[in-house]
Amino acid sequence: MTGTTALPSAQGAELDFESWVCPVPLRETPTVVMGHGGGGAMSAELVEHLFLPAYGSAAASELGDSAVLTVGAGARLAFSTDSFVVKPMFFPGGSTGDLAVNGTVNDLAMSGAVPLYLSCAFILQEGTALSDLGRIAQDMGAAARAAGVRLVTGDTKVVDSGSGDGVYVNTSGIGVIPDGVDIGPRRARPGDAVLISGDIGVHGVAVMSCREGLQFGTTVESDTAPLHGLVGAMIATGADVHVLRDPTRGGVAASLNEIATASGVGVELIERELPVPDTVRDACSLLGLDPLQVANEGKLIAIVPADDAERVLAAMTGHPLGRGARRIGTCVPEHPGMVVARTGLGGSRVVGLPVGEQLPRIC
């Protein structure tokens, strides 16, 4: 067997091209699959084809990460909700509790709002250790104090063992958008600069590193953090910030694709400018993943007019959560709705929206 140099005969190896066939296509799945929650194309399709038609006229035209609501005489509120089902519940640098506060705070901050109040609802699996729940609650309290938000209402439900997986948390939040601030996914324009606030892919690798069988030799800590202070510093420059996104599920790739689609612009990334730390790059190389598609929990993408880019970057690098900020690309009139990366060697590639779950490659 191994080591043999015997070759198939010409007769035996003749291939029948005529009979080469492929599988029957997969239809839309009749059940929910993991990819529907991956933050990529399948998640978007679920909203577009199932939720929005079902809600009909009761729904806003789009269901984004946060909504801007005008109340009374013109005060604008940002409203957001998010659920947290991360596994494991505790990971290097954070927990479900940190994420539950910072995630919703950041969704509010991405519309330029100052976050004020959060609700927190728990769905607990019967049998979950109260010590674990206590740790998560402690983390939520600490994160809320650090972010300057109040936890003002909540709910608790318990499902039988086997019907859940530990602790699920939902937080909804309200914040106030200052006058003159107009930040939204449709505002990107050709010529705008694309900025990132620091290293990408860190949270996703931190969570993966504590899953069974994966050790990367060094501890990677999640970057979970509340970003509204950084956003405030950017807005305070007086720059006309067009778009902000925190690239969580689906990573930078998903966020930029969504911005490109919503604004009808192309995005051109310079791959060598992407801040990918060695630990993330190595883990992604090992697993066959793209750092652009790996989740972040303490980073933001900003789209600003090119003339404002330098002062916004200066404000970002002057803030503790933006020290690694840099420009990574430009919005362009070409290829609207698509994100294209110029590779380190001078070629180009399309940066697609992830389909569903990120799947490690076999080899």
Place this chain on the structure above:
Amino acid sequence: MKYLDEFSDPQLAERLLDQIHAATTRPMAMMEVCGGQTHSIIRHGIDQLLPDQIELIHGPGCPVCVTPLEIIDRALAIAARPGVIFCSFGDMLRVPGSGQDLFSVKSAGGDVRVVYSPLDALKLARENPDKEVVFFGIGFETTAPANAMTVHQARRLGVRNFSLLVSHVLVPPAIAAIMESPTCRVQAFLAAGHVCSVMGTAQYPALAERYRVPIVITGFEPLDILEGVRRTVLQLEEGRHEVENAYPRAVRAEGNLPAMDMLRDVFEVTDRTWRGIGMIPLSGWRLAEKYSEFDAERRFDVAAICTAESSLCRSGEVLQGLIKPHACGAFGKECTPRNPLGATMVSTEGACAAYYAYRRLELVDAK
């Protein structure tokens, strides 16, 4: 990992590209065998930087793509059974069988788990003695040693609730089959470096001689690929057809001897059907008779599951290098990574998926 920077250096790449451009005087078609190389070529835009005369043909070297439909259907049947924990590498979960994939089975309540090593599956078997744990052992010679070691360990430890669903395929018979094809346009091969790191180079001189093709053993980082291309160009330009090792930091001529001993012990050569291509004689491995107790096909009695495929996509021609992915009428329309018609669109290493992910811009521009 320390090599990642060194082997992506733009200045060194430019130097290699200059040498390739200077050496290339006529059209030539070379095939990169391995899907990992295809992915790297497209991801880094390497093919765009080569002389127009050089055509890179993407070979059938994605193990996910070529795993035959009936094996996928057997996997689905096993994974759907109560009391089974079905373990697989991640990218097999989205490969469509005839109407379903492993994600669908998981969604319907099947216990399907992504693992990163077959040894993780063995650990699960020891932790769950009341369950049957099955590992989906697919891949080329690269992944086979770990699977062989796991079966060997299972026997040594007396783990009786572990089995392997095996669909291993071998590179040299595929190269021979490609060269025997009457429509073959391949003039040279960039051989798969990781396969050779296990198997060594002994199998290749006879192929190079018999088919008069250069075979350059090539790695996966950008500079590895460019060096492989450079050496291949020089051979074609000089009329040579030799086996060269352009990946010496990972490949020794004798290969990995302990791994090969393990493979000899656990597996035996068998005919194997390649998805989209057909049956290639003596091109795969199955568990040797003495390890048949660990054969999931026997244990779950699924060997009789045979499936006919529809004739909607042209992945077979893609896998043979006869057409580029976007020459298929279904590419990007009926067939996308979200709804793949063929396995070449399923795996991130598949040529169609790589083109869809990284090359749609050209296709848009061309319209």
